[in-house]
Amino acid sequence: MFYGNLRDPADRAFLKDALRRLGGLFGRVHATDNLIALGRTFSLFDEPHYQDVLRRQARNTQEQSLGFRLNTLIWAAHQALHVPGDFVELGVWRGFCSAVVADYIGFETVDRTFWLYDTFEGIPAAYDSEGHDSPALREPGLYEKVLERFADYGNVRVVRGVVPHSFRGQSPDAIAYLHIDLNSTRSEIEALEHLWDRVSPGGVVVFDDYGWWNYRAQHMAEQEWMKARGIRILELPSGQGLVIKP
Incomplete structure (x- = not known):
C-alpha cells in the first residue's frame, strides 16, 4: 500500500x-x-503482535501505509529503553506513530514519560517558509482526539503549542528517544538547539522527513547542523534520517 x-x-x-x-x-x-x-x-511485518497493534491503532489507509517508518520507530524505541531519559515526539498530528510505539512496547509499564508536542492547529505561518501546511493538519478537535487516544496512559503528556516555545516548563531533562516530524525547517532546527544537549549518549533521534525530496530544505539544514557537531545523519530508504548520539 x-x-x-x-x-x-x-x-x-x-x-x-x-x-x-x-x-x-x-x-x-x-x-x-x-x-x-x-x-x-522485514520480520516485524510478520509478527502477530505488530499486526495486532496495527489493527488497533491504524484508522485509515494512510496510517496503514507507514510500515517502513514504523519499523524504524519501533527499533528506535527498543534501543532507547537501554538509555536514560524520556521519550519525545515533535509533530504528533493524530498521534498514530507514537500510539503504535507506545502500544508495541507497552509504554504504560515503562517508568518514563512520553512527551507529545504539536500546535494541533497546523504549522504557523512564521514557521512555514516551504509551504508544508495543509488543511488536514487543521482538523477540528484534533487536540481533544489525541488526549482521548492516550487517555489510558498515565505517563503520556500531550503539550499544545508552537515548538520550541512550548518547551518552557514542560519538557524533560533527559531524552532517550526523539522523533522529529514538524514539517518545518525553522521549527526542527530550533528544536534541536533546545533539546540536543538533553539527549543522552546512546539516545536515538529520528527525522521523519529527512530523505523526502519535497523536504530537502530540512535535509540540508539538519545535515549542516549535525555536521558542525561532527555527526553524520544516516539517510534510510524509508525517507527517515537516523542519529545515535555519541
Whole structure:
C-alpha cells in the first residue's frame, strides 16, 4: 500500500500486476510507504503482535501505509529503553506513530514519560517558509482526539503549542528517544538547539522527513547542523534520517 493511493484504476491495476510479477522473480515483495523492497525479510511485518497493534491503532489507509517508518520507530524505541531519559515526539498530528510505539512496547509499564508536542492547529505561518501546511493538519478537535487516544496512559503528556516555545516548563531533562516530524525547517532546527544537549549518549533521534525530496530544505539544514557537531545523519530508504548520539 502506498501513501497517497493511486487514484486512476488503470494505474492501480498496473502496479498490482507489476508487484505480482516482481513477487514471482524475487519471492518476497514489500510495497508500502512509497517504497518497494525486493527479497527483503522485514520480520516485524510478520509478527502477530505488530499486526495486532496495527489493527488497533491504524484508522485509515494512510496510517496503514507507514510500515517502513514504523519499523524504524519501533527499533528506535527498543534501543532507547537501554538509555536514560524520556521519550519525545515533535509533530504528533493524530498521534498514530507514537500510539503504535507506545502500544508495541507497552509504554504504560515503562517508568518514563512520553512527551507529545504539536500546535494541533497546523504549522504557523512564521514557521512555514516551504509551504508544508495543509488543511488536514487543521482538523477540528484534533487536540481533544489525541488526549482521548492516550487517555489510558498515565505517563503520556500531550503539550499544545508552537515548538520550541512550548518547551518552557514542560519538557524533560533527559531524552532517550526523539522523533522529529514538524514539517518545518525553522521549527526542527530550533528544536534541536533546545533539546540536543538533553539527549543522552546512546539516545536515538529520528527525522521523519529527512530523505523526502519535497523536504530537502530540512535535509540540508539538519545535515549542516549535525555536521558542525561532527555527526553524520544516516539517510534510510524509508525517507527517515537516523542519529545515535555519541
